[in-house]
Amino acid sequence: MKTEEDAFWMLAVLLENVLVNDCYTYNLSGCHVEQRVFKDLLRKKCPRIASNLDAMEFDVSLVCTEWFLCLFSKSLPSETTLRVWDVLFYEGAKVLFHVALAIFKMTEEELVLAHQVGDVINIVQRTTHHLFDPDDLLSVAFDKIGSMTTTTISKHRKKQEPAVLAELDQRSRRLYSNGEDAGS
Numbered sequence: 409m410k411t412e413e414d415a416f417w418m419l420a421v422l423l424e425n426v427l428v429n430d431c432y433t434y435n436l437s438g439c440h441v442e443q444r445v446f447k448d449l450l451r452k453k454c455p456r457i458a459s460n461l462d463a464m465e466f467d468v469s470l471v472c473t474e475w476f477l478c479l480f481s482k483s484l485p486s487e488t489t490l491r492v493w494d495v496l497f498y499e500g501a502k503v504l505f506h507v508a509l510a511i512f513k514m515t516e517e518e519l520v521l522a523h524q525v526g527d528v529i530n531i532v533q534r535t536t537h538h539l540f541d542p543d544d545l546l547s548v549a550f551d552k553i554g555s556m557t558t559t560t561i562s563k564h565r566k567k568q569e570p571a572v573l574a575e576l577d578q579r580s581r582r583l584y585s586n587g588e589d590a591g592s
Contacts, residue, residue: 418497421497436477439473439476439477440572440575440576441565441568441569441572442472442476442504442565443468443469443472443473443476444564444568444571444572445505445561445564445565445568446468446472446476446505446508446509447468448564448567448568449505449509449556449564450468450509450512453509453513453553453554454509454512454513454516456516456520457512457513457516457519457520460519460520460521460522461519461528464522464523464524464525464528466525466528470525470529471528471529471532471533472508475504475507475508476504476508479492479493479496479504480492480504480507480536483533483536483537484536484537484539484545485537485538485539485540487540487542488539488540488541488542488545491542491546492507492542492545492546495546500558501558501561502556502557502558502561503549505556505561506549506550506553506556507545507546507549509549509553510545510546510548510549510552510553511532511535511536511539511545512532513548513552513553514535514539514544514545514548515531515532515535518531519531519532
């Protein structure tokens with residue numbers, strides 16, 4: 409990019425046309441939806457991993473929230489992140505799910521043997537911090553994960569959105585009522 413203005417317009421396109429709506433709102437509802445969609449896709453695409461994580465009651469949002477909010481910029485090496493972003497602009501937001509699933513797939517054998525939440529977090533963080541070859545990551549993301557269409561992702565989002573909004577509304581009401589109780 410040549411100018412700061414070019415960078416601004418690229419960010420505008422990303423937020424308005426590529427990423428899910430409401431991902432960066434006050435309650436992060438879009439991010440919560442993405443996390444639930446990811447959980448669904450993990451169960452479908454990596455059932456062995458999902459089964460083990462469910463058995464230990466591991467919430468994947470512990471590792472994937474940052475991925476969806478920061479677009480992997482804090483977890484992957486910079487050269488790999490930039491390559492993921494290139495594909496993101498070309499293919500759309502489904503790339504985020506492909507890459508997230510690929511990270512889990514690349515560590516499948518370790519993750520199915522993990523018994524503690526801390527072990528899972530360590531395995532995933534160690535893996536992401538050492539993914540210096542974007543070709544390896546993207547090869548797994550697109551060749552081993554299988555096809556996912558934008559339409560499929562949209563259907564998953566529509567399915568999850570009402571539950572997320574209801575949960576956030578309930579949480580907000582609880583906080584508001586607790587605030588009133590404290591002020592009384």
